[in-house]
Amino acid sequence: MDKRVASTVADKFQAFLDNLAVEHTEFIMETFRTITRQLNQTYYGNRSELRYARFIGSYGRGTAIKGVANINILYEMPQRVQKRLEVWQQKAPRVLIKEVRELIEEAFPMVKLSDQCHIIIPSLHNLQFEIIPAFPGLKKSYIYPDLNNMTGWSTFNPLREIEVIEDSNFRYTGKTKHLARMMRAWRAARNVPISGMLLDTLVVSFMDEWENNDTAFGYYGIMGRDFLEYLAGRRKNQAIYYAQGSNRELPSTEDFGAYANDDFKLASQAVEHELNENYYEANRLWLQVYGPLFPVML
Known part of the structure; x- marks a missing residue:
């Protein structure tokens, strides 16, 4: 790729990722600290x-x-509480949810339970915080109240999922998280029926296979194009995927590959326009693929 073209593409995608940055991070951290302090006391x-x-x-x-x-927050409960709850038997999950909710209510009177009995704090900036009290299990897993399960409890392993993303992101010098964020913008812009966790899982798999995984920002247009092609090639009749790290089931009920195939064609055209230095047409197509947060650089 010509150095001038690569520089132009790099500038666009660096600005794009800046535009995708989560807002109100100080407020999010302040709320996290208040919740944690309240429960730790x-x-x-x-x-x-x-x-x-x-x-x-x-x-x-x-x-x-x-x-x-x-914003999801895992709170690790002490084992002695798990022992204390044993006397409640099948009612134990509801007792724990009620107890934690009442403690949080002292700091956040607006706290509520969702229809699934999740502890939710509606908040400013169109944010809501979900607090998940959980007990440590085996191999970094956690046991948490799940009233949709007959036993009242389920097991999950979100920390292993985080570790897998972190390891991949380190291996590929930041590109794993960058691509995952870019694809969330695509999903939002095009109303694609795919969960965030499934996107992250497929991004990790793709990065291991992508032949240009050692490149820099100048290849981000190609990276997005190639990932859309990768998504388009997934079997449309595959109903279940498995999360990287935790191996939990990730249902896929709709054909996200059809959306990806349409936008792979647009991204391919955009890449060609970039190579031919037809930046106006390239920008127009990137905006179609990634939505209004993609910067218009004329």
Whole structure:
């Protein structure tokens, strides 16, 4: 690729990723600290604002983008509470949810339970925080209240999912998270029926296979194009995928590959226009693929 073309593409995609940055991060951290301190006072007898709590979900994986609505927080409960709850038997999950909700309510009176009995704090900036109290399990897994499960409990392993993203991102010098964020913009712009976790899982797999995974920002147009082609090649009748790291099931009920195939064609045209230095047409097509957060650089 011509150096001048690569520089122009690099500038666009660097600006694009800047535009995708999550807003209100100081407010998010302040809320996290308040929640953590409130729970730690009761469960651990200290006022730490960081220990025993972790961001999980897309924000915890570092793949969320501007406009993210849900901030998920895992809170690690002490084992003695698990012992205490044993006397409640099948009612134990509801007792735990009620107890944690009441503690959080002291700091956030607006706290509520969702239809699935998740602890939710509606907040400013169109954000809502979900707090997941959980007990440590085997191999970095956690056991959390799940009233949709007959036992009242389910197991998940969000920390391994975060580790897989972090390892891939380190191996490929930041491109894993960059691509995951770019594809969230694509998903939002084109209303693509694919979950964020499935996107992240497929990005990790793609980066291991992509022949240009050692390139820099000048290849980000090609990277997005090639990933769309990769998505388009997924079997449309595959109903279940498995998350990298945790191996949890990720249902896929609609054909996201058809959306990817259409936009692979647009991205291919955009790349050709970039190579021919027809930047106006390239920008027009990138805007179609990635939506209004893609910068118009004429």
